Amino acid sequence: xxxxxxxxxxxxxxxxxxxxxxxxxxxxxxxxxxxxxxxxxxxxxxxxxxxxxxxxxxxxxxxxxxxxxxxxxxxxxxxxxxxxxxxxxxxxxxxxxxxxxxxxxxxxxxxxxxxxxxxxxxxxxxxxxxxxxxxxxxxxxxxxxxxxxxxxxxxxxxxxxxxxxxxxxxxxxxxxxxxxxxxxxxxxxxxxxxxxxxxxxxxxxxxxxxxxxxxxxxxxxxxxxxxxxxxxxxxxxxxxxxxxxxxxxxxxxxxxxxxxxxxxxxxxxxx
Ligand SMILES: Nc1ncnc2c1ncn2[C@@H]1O[C@H](COP(=O)(O)OP(=O)(O)OP(=O)(O)O)[C@@H](O)[C@H]1O
Ligand SMILES: [Mg+2]
Numbered sequence: 001x002x003x004x005x006x007x008x009x010x011x012x013x014x015x016x017x018x019x020x021x022x023x024x025x026x027x028x029x030x031x032x033x034x035x036x037x038x039x040x041x042x043x044x045x046x047x048x049x050x051x052x053x054x055x056x057x058x059x060x061x062x063x064x065x066x067x068x069x070x071x072x073x074x075x076x077x078x079x080x081x082x083x084x085x086x087x088x089x090x091x092x093x094x095x096x097x098x099x100x101x102x103x104x105x106x107x108x109x110x111x112x113x114x115x116x117x118x119x120x121x122x123x124x125x126x127x128x129x130x131x132x133x134x135x136x137x138x139x140x141x142x143x144x145x146x147x148x149x150x151x152x153x154x155x156x157x158x159x160x161x162x163x164x165x166x167x168x169x170x171x172x173x174x175x176x177x178x179x180x181x182x183x184x185x186x187x188x189x190x191x192x193x194x195x196x197x198x199x200x201x202x203x204x205x206x207x208x209x210x211x212x213x214x215x216x217x218x219x220x221x222x223x224x225x226x227x228x229x230x231x232x233x234x235x236x237x238x239x240x241x242x243x244x245x246x247x248x249x250x251x252x253x254x255x256x257x258x259x260x261x262x263x264x265x266x267x268x269x270x271x
Pocket of ligand 1: 036085086138
């Protein structure tokens with residue numbers, strides 16, 4: 001924020017999320033503008049504090065319509081704070097929960113629009129050498145125009161040449177197998193998470209819930225989208241086949257997925 005910024009003029013409008021150890025995400029009014037402020041008290045555990053600092057470092061280098069906009073940071077005597085654009089319609093996890101509760105399946109157009117938004121955000125991130133590493137519906141925000149933006153960069157990593165990544169980070173339900181096993185991983189671990197989200201958009205359930213509950217014993221198979229039952233194109237299954245592959249070598253890069261004509265057609269990007 002610029003030097004005239006006066007934190008005492010911020011008016012709390014709503015608490016959006018509360019973390020452990022006093023961290024919070026809240027909507028504030030600052031004169032005629034609204035901001036979301038993520039606050040982390042100085043006395044928070046190191047990992048929580050580091051996550052917000054990381055978010056500041058990464059977000060301050062990014063600028064894209066599908067990434068939540070960062071406006072800067074400020075400090076108070078007790079906390080570190082980052083200021084973000086407000087996504088009016090909450091997160092994709094809540095959206096999916098509502099749809100599941102109502103049994104309201106999404107049509108192909110809506111699924112592809114949401115897939116396209118997340119994919120565009122990821123393509124930009126990967127182009128800027130950033131792996132998100134914690135892509136999940138709760139970290140995808142919905143704006144007033146129903147477009148999506150990627151958020152929560154506390155686990156992200158800026159890749160440097162020859163970087164080997166072995167730190168186990170992310171949320172188990174969306175964690176790529178190579179990450180969970182502590183193997184080397186790269187941008188393709190975000191593609192796995194996108195695949196899981198894509199499947200959830202199609203089927204309103206997590207593809208591996210049963211496997212996870214039963215303890216991962218069954219042989220892995222790419223989950224099946226009930227395309228015919230839900231009036232979806234077979235390309236939706238093809239997309240799952242490209243993204244939800246245990247072997248990262250077999251998993252497609254997002255760039256190549258988006259180059260496929262069948263995918264372009266479903267995204268209405270053929271011109
Ligand atoms: N800019 C924003 N606009 C609207 N809602 C937001 C915004 N940022 C965060 N939120 C809400 O707060 C929730 C938590 O935000 P975020 O994931 O960035 O914080 P976090 O402290 O890393 O939380 P967690 O540890 O639960 O992932 C989001 O799922 C979303 O519902
Ligand atoms: Mg989060």
